[in-house]
Amino acid sequence: MPLSDRSAQISALYQEMILDHYRRPRNKGELEGADASVAMKNPLCGDEIYLHVAFDGDAVRDLKFTGRGCSISQASASMMTQLIKGKSAAEIEPLRDRFRDMVMGKADASEDASLGSLRSLSGVAKFPARVRCALLAWNALETALAERSG
Amino acid sequence: MNRRADFPLLAANPDLHYLDSAATSQKPAVVLDALREFYETSNANPHRGAYELSVAATDRYDAARATLARFLGVADADCLIFTRGTTEAINLVASAWGWRNVGPGDEIVVTALEHHANFVPWQQLAIGRGATLRICELTSDGHLDLDHFRTLLSSRTKVVAFAHVSNALGTINPVRELVALARELTGAVIVCDGAQGVPHLRVRYDELGVDFYAFSGHKMCGPMAIGGLIGPRWLLETMPPYQMGGDMIEFVHDQTTTWNVLPQKFEAGTPNAAGAVGLAAAADYLDAIGMDEVLRHERELVSDAYARLAAIDGVILYGPPPSERSGVVSFTLDDVHPHDLATILDGDGICIRAGNHCAQPLMRRLDVSATARASFYVYNDKSDTDALIAGVLKAKEVFGHAAV
Structure with a gap:
């Protein structure tokens, strides 16, 4: 691939929305009364996400995260918490699948309004080495939900 | 002198700036040619056949060992065991020597600079044998704290293990001083991780004073999955084998087995003969440049890179000054995560490493989760910087x- 194309993909990856969530993460911190806390790490680069979830029936009443890592992992976690708050497990599953398909380049979900700000992470699809970063918080959420449903 | 042309991958990608040689080096054509030539002219199973081709394969394999022994200053070439690389070499010592000789109440001394390959085998040996792992801390500029090192050593110390050169910071450790202290205060076996030493420094094993020295071929222009362990004959001969199989045996009776002599005793199974031949070609390639010239070239580049990075607002550099390191510079930039920095550099064809460099104990002490690391080698020049x-x-x- 010509370097000029690669350079354009870099600009597409690091959108202002991502850097904003990286530097001003939403829902970051401990969650009092959390029903589940899941640690998810990427040993390759040292990214860490600790996801804290409070349930109301099978719905996510509230969720927050702590941890540290690259802009992609932290922004993805921040945006995910905004989108997921108040949603039921049945509502979360298709969102997770659409987001996963988008960052893995299997589907163009960048116009899918249901993903909200997470659409800004569509550029990740061009960077296979960064897909794990984008999915870290989502994998933590999946584990929390699986533990909930037993 | 432009050595880039010697490396087909670099020659084919003129826009590529490969600055990750501390992870693995690129391979010169002479090494790739040696691999192909072995398979095209001498391929048979060494030590097995009575036919001429197998004898030729054996000769090539033995000649490769002799070349490496010469390159690394080892008079007794039988004491150079081919392994998959440094990791297997250190695991060999920890398993074959460690499990027999380390017990409850004993101590193992390692350093906070170590790559996981020279840390985890000792940590697990300590856990498994009821021994204590003691860790030598660092000074603020990324050197081993020799005063602390001294306090860790005693008659209880059974193993002292340290890197020749730090992979994460490039720090060149004072092997002579470490060996002198360890010999004075302990009866320990001394293990040196040479993975980052052999590619960059002129190594004379017989003069270093360590017991075991482990190295990898792929970081010194050689193929992947070939490296070695050098040790003293008296120790290697008393150690049990590491793996069992073909080639390492003498007589296999129904209930017992006797072992082959060195080096075969530690080389179970069909050896990586082509890899050894390729590695010998790599040693010859570096020898032709001269290891003093290799280090001079790296120092020149890393000094320039260090100074220019230091001049950028927001850059934090880790480790000692360039005059006391090999061709590695480890740094962070503002709140840009090293992983993001590596992706952005990749966009311009610049390959660096981002992460913990398989040195999590060190990263904790630097209080970072990751750094960016640029590492220079014989084919780099100022355009890469x-x-x-x-x-x-x-x-x-x-x-x-x-x-x-």
Whole structure:
């Protein structure tokens, strides 16, 4: 691939929305009364996400995260918490699948309004080495939900 | 002198700035040719056949060992065991020597600079045998704290293990001083991780004073999955084998087995003969340049890179000054995560490593989760540094448009 194309993909990856969530993460911190806390790490680069979830029936009443890592992992976690708050497990599953398909380049979900700000992470699809970063918080959420449903 | 042309991958990608040689080096044509030539002219199973071709394969394999022994200053070539690399070499010592000789109440001394390959085998040996792992801390500029090192050593110390050169910071450790202290205060076996030593320094094993010295071929222009362990004959002969199988046996009776002599005793199964031949070609390639010239070239590049990175606002550099390190520079930039920095540099064809460099104990002590690491080798030149600096400035710009 010509370097000029690669350079354009870099600009597409690091959108202002991502850097904003990286530097001003939403829902970051401990969650009092959390029903589940899941640690998810990427040993390759040292990214860490600790996801804290409070349930109301099978719905996510509230969720927050702590941890540290690259802009992609932290922004993805921040945006995910905004989108997921108040949603039921049945509502979360298709969102997770659409987001996963988008960052893995299997589907163009960048116009899918249901993903909200997470659409800004569509550029990740061009960077296979960064897909794990984008999915870290989502994998933590999946584990929390699986533990909930037993 | 432009050595880039010697490396087919680099010659085919003129825009590529490969600055990750501490992870693995590129391979010169002479090494790739040696691999192909072995398979085309001498391929048979060494030590097995009575036919001429197998004898030729055996001769090539033995000649490769002799070349490596010469290159590394080992008079007794039978004491150079071919392994998959440094990791297997250290595991060999920890398993074959460690489990027999380390017990409850004993101590193992390692350092906070170690790559996981020279840390985890000792940690697990300590756990498994009821021994205590003791860790030598660092000074603020990334050297081993020799005063602390001294306090860790006693008659209880059974193993002292340290890197020749730190993979994460490039620090060249004072092997002579470490050996002198260890010999004075302990009866320990001394293990040196030479993975980052052999590619960059002139190594004379017989003069170093360590017991075991482990190295990898793929970081010194050689193929992957070939490296070695050098040890003293008296120790190697008393150690049990590490793996069992073909080639390492003498007589297999129904209920017992006797072992082959060195080096075969520690080389179970069909050896990586082609890899050894390729590695010998790599040693000859570096020898022709001269290891003193290799280090001089790296120092020149790393000094320039260090100074220019230090001049960038927001860059933090880790480790000792360039005059006391090999061709590695480890750094961070503002709040740009090293993984993001590596992706942005990749956009301009610049390959660096981002992460914990398989040295999590060190990263904890530096209080970072990751650093960016650029490492230079024989084929790099100033244009690679120019690209690196431009890339770092670009990353600043990309991350600059959202206010901190």
